[in-house]
Amino acid sequence: MSHVCPQDDETILRAAGCMAPADRVVPPGKALMRYSPLMRTPGGTALTSVNRGRLKRLRDACLVGGMALLPFSTSPEVGGVVAFGLPLLCFAAFGYLLELLRFGWRLTPGSLFGALYVVVILGFSVLAPDPVQSFARSVPNLISFAIFAGLIHELERGSRTTTEVANLLVLSTFILAAYYCLNFALAAMSHGLGEVLVSRVVGGLAGLPWGASNTVAAVLVFGVASCLLLIQATSRRAYLYALGLLCMGVALTFSRGGAVVVALVIALGSLSLPWRHKSLLVIGTLILTILAAFIWSSLSIDNTLDELISDRIETEGVSAFGGRLEIWQERIELIAASPLEWVGYYGSLLAFDGVSAHNFLLTTWIETGPVGVFAALTLLGWPLVRLLWRALSRRNPRQKEAFLLLVGLVGVLLNLMVEDPNFTQPYIVCFWLYLAMCYGEAERARRGGCANGRSH
16 A cells, blocks of 8 residues: 655645745735636636637626717616716626736726725715615725726736727717717707707706716717827827717807816827827817807707806806806805715715715715825825826927826816816716826826827
């Protein structure tokens, strides 16, 4: 009878090839996924590279489909507003989590600051006066953060490019602009243009089930910034046409803040574009202006339109930011009197009888206190500083890309200072995807470029 020497489990696993040698350190996430049932087939065998490729294609299909369906949602009358693309984005987020665990989740500024912000809003959702309503806003942030972390990982490895992420944003916002313009035209034909222009609230004739016209304009800002980035990177005229539709959508929202931000982003972003694209932008602007003047002069409508236009451009109202200055003063006085008090995430509407502060920082402080403001400032401030440094560096071969991303991020921040679109699901998803591009470029600057040298 032969004698078999006892061996411990670690030695047996190494001999079978299931465990790394002693001198090789395996990341915790990678080690977890190696023995996880999530990475095994029903037959018990480990997933092959072919199966992993299929899972990746399925995840990417869910991401594209989710972004395409994001502008559409259920109606508030059915018990709640849920974007049709959110379930597909959940599958994409789950796929990215598997990918991050398989490769080992590295602690980067993006994952650290993003996780801090999500943890803060989830924690204050529990403490909110209506946790159900709060989690309806914080959970989409969690889903979008998982996609955000996965995209940063792919951008760092070079398996995904910045232009691919920008195409996702252009796809979603282009569909949103077409949907909004069509909804606007059909409502004007049925109810009259004057009545449509007045009903700009959530679910109104000029609004959508998930957001008012101002919120729609805020989401379209991401598409405008992404279009400029793609025009610079690819020189395709299709993106110019898409940019024209996005601008038309913003104009039809009659959002003063959205129009100013879009005009600023296009004016600054066009500085880095070739002259032929600048001339096309000028010609397109003139054509849209003439077309708009012809439409206004040819329409026979009542005094409702005149009242709306005078209300949107009236000097006193514009100088007071539509009553926002008075609200901001009240909120600042409240914060100064009780700086450590909070009402919970998405609790300010209940605390102030449905009156929003229309300012991201003030709302964040009132709802989550200084902890939430710190998390928000680190999340937004780090890419802002890194992109500014990279845009000013003449030795940077991607100086134009960094500048365009910086311009778009500045436009998003300016819009958040006068609006509150950050509680709607389409805005939340687009916000995190645009941040992923900004952090990907900032990480490129910090680490000296992608590993495989892909440039866009």
